[in-house]
Amino acid sequence: GAADVEYDMVVLGAGPGGYSAAFRAADLGLKTAIIERYASLGGVCLNVGCIPSKALLHVAAVIEEAEHVHSAGISFAKPSVDVDALRKHKDGVIGKLTGGLAGMAKARKVDVIRGYGHFLDPHHLEVEETTGTSQDKTGAKKVVKFKQCIIAAGSAAVHLPFIPKDPRIVDSTGALELRQVPGKMLVIGGGIIGLEMATVYSTLGARIDVVEMMDGLMQGPDRDAVKVWEKQNAHRFDNVMLKTRTVAVEAKDDGLWVKFEGEGAPAEPVRYDMILQSAGRAPNGKKIGADKAGVIVGERGFIPVDAQMRTNVPHIFAIGDIVGQPMLAHKAVHEAHVAAEVAAGHKAAFDATVIPGVAYTHPEVAWVGYTEAQAKAEGKKVDTAKFPWAASGRAIANGADYGFTKLIFDAETHRVIGGTIVGPSAGDMIGEVCLAIEMGADAVDIGKTIHPHPTLGETVGMAAEVAHGSCTDLP
Numbered sequence: 001g002a003a004d005v006e007y008d009m010v011v012l013g014a015g016p017g018g019y020s021a022a023f024r025a026a027d028l029g030l031k032t033a034i035i036e037r038y039a040s041l042g043g044v045c046l047n048v049g050c051i052p053s054k055a056l057l058h059v060a061a062v063i064e065e066a067e068h069v070h071s072a073g074i075s076f077a078k079p080s081v082d083v084d085a086l087r088k089h090k091d092g093v094i095g096k097l098t099g100g101l102a103g104m105a106k107a108r109k110v111d112v113i114r115g116y117g118h119f120l121d122p123h124h125l126e127v128e129e130t131t132g133t134s135q136d137k138t139g140a141k142k143v144v145k146f147k148q149c150i151i152a153a154g155s156a157a158v159h160l161p162f163i164p165k166d167p168r169i170v171d172s173t174g175a176l177e178l179r180q181v182p183g184k185m186l187v188i189g190g191g192i193i194g195l196e197m198a199t200v201y202s203t204l205g206a207r208i209d210v211v212e213m214m215d216g217l218m219q220g221p222d223r224d225a226v227k228v229w230e231k232q233n234a235h236r237f238d239n240v241m242l243k244t245r246t247v248a249v250e251a252k253d254d255g256l257w258v259k260f261e262g263e264g265a266p267a268e269p270v271r272y273d274m275i276l277q278s279a280g281r282a283p284n285g286k287k288i289g290a291d292k293a294g295v296i297v298g299e300r301g302f303i304p305v306d307a308q309m310r311t312n313v314p315h316i317f318a319i320g321d322i323v324g325q326p327m328l329a330h331k332a333v334h335e336a337h338v339a340a341e342v343a344a345g346h347k348a349a350f351d352a353t354v355i356p357g358v359a360y361t362h363p364e365v366a367w368v369g370y371t372e373a374q375a376k377a378e379g380k381k382v383d384t385a386k387f388p389w390a391a392s393g394r395a396i397a398n399g400a401d402y403g404f405t406k407l408i409f410d411a412e413t414h415r416v417i418g419g420t421i422v423g424p425s426a427g428d429m430i431g432e433v434c435l436a437i438e439m440g441a442d443a444v445d446i447g448k449t450i451h452p453h454p455t456l457g458e459t460v461g462m463a464a465e466v467a468h469g470s471c472t473d474l475p
Ligand code: FAD
Pocket: 012, 013, 014, 015, 016, 017, 018, 035, 036, 037, 038, 042, 043, 044, 045, 046, 048, 049, 050, 051, 053, 115, 116, 117, 118, 152, 153, 154, 155, 172, 173, 193, 284, 287, 288, 319, 320, 321, 322, 327, 328, 329, 330, 331, 332, 360
């Protein structure tokens, strides 16, 4: 059929994967368009994910810090919270970033086509135009022809089938809208997203219960780090129900009545004012008509790709949440650059040794590469070096002496292959461990690198010195 517009490169979805791919493709000389159903660029991460959650977590951290200095003789009045102003502040943060992206698209002459895109065949997408700030369809349609395409359509929150529709029941997107500060809130799913939102809402005054199917909160990092986190956060929670699942929710006028099953399940239904569903995210692979283009989509909706981010159809690539775990923005961006460069004829491949994970809670938990648990499970011989922040002057001064920095080394090569940090700013510090792993650094390389004193980052160097036995700072 006849196309309304034609491009060298069309990117489906304008999240961190999509906009990074489009900008790189345009910079490399391809005539590029992005198709996006939302009014603004930035996808989940900028609009309803990484950035708004961090804007709110920053406010929560400031309140926490203010309480911390009480023991140092400084007292503030109980904070008064204007939720409407806080929401505006958060929206302002998002606006600065999405506005910046729109400018960057314009500067590169990347066309933004607003609407739902789905494949018609291996070289055409149909876009159903959307309007306003929402995803309302106008009824207008456009056919877009492409030489090459990058699928970056992301993921969406999983909604448990037995949970009714009710304004008091939200997913992370709804929670970030800050429409209510409940008295009692249930968080379904004790992963990073659930715990970040629990941190925000508890700081605003809600009492929190968490229900988690697995035997611990925050799957991913080693349990010693999670234990530190749990101790620091115990004050937020009335009940943490592990190895337990929600089996029924009844929405009544007097509240949401929830039944549980499992090891931590209360005998009677429990009443809540608000429920957050954060039991995982599912890829959007089955919602874009991929079969029409001949693109294989796996059973769970992930699109299989090779190291060059190509799908089974060589001129169609896929990147970001839609191609697999971990569903993280920094992974999406790196995959985006590979896909765009390959599409432009460059030799590139996705070859990351490690992808870091961070819980931006209070304290933060950050980890990368091997954990002790993973090494044990694989029977890999490792050496572990742990530097307790109780021996860090800066951590003591900051009231964060409960934290630690742990490095994992390959027992044979002595190279660093993993790291876990728990404490304020752990996420900012883990980058050094990522670099060390990518560069093949060993304990001597890290330990002999002069870190600034007194900083929390210094604990990475100290942990390396622990590993080669030259640390003189331990008590
Ligand atoms: P997305 O960001 O999901 O973007 C996909 C885009 O495609 C969307 O804008 C969508 O509207 C559009 N789209 C989909 N289908 C169509 C279609 N058919 N037509 C037109 N447009 C379409 N990651 C981190 O690294 N750090 C964090 O701190 C972090 N915090 C998070 C907090 C929350 C609450 C959530 C939910 C996620 C968080 N994430 C975080 C994960 C991060 O947001 C995702 O990994 C990232 O957004 C994935 O990028 P993407 O480009 O693959 O897709």
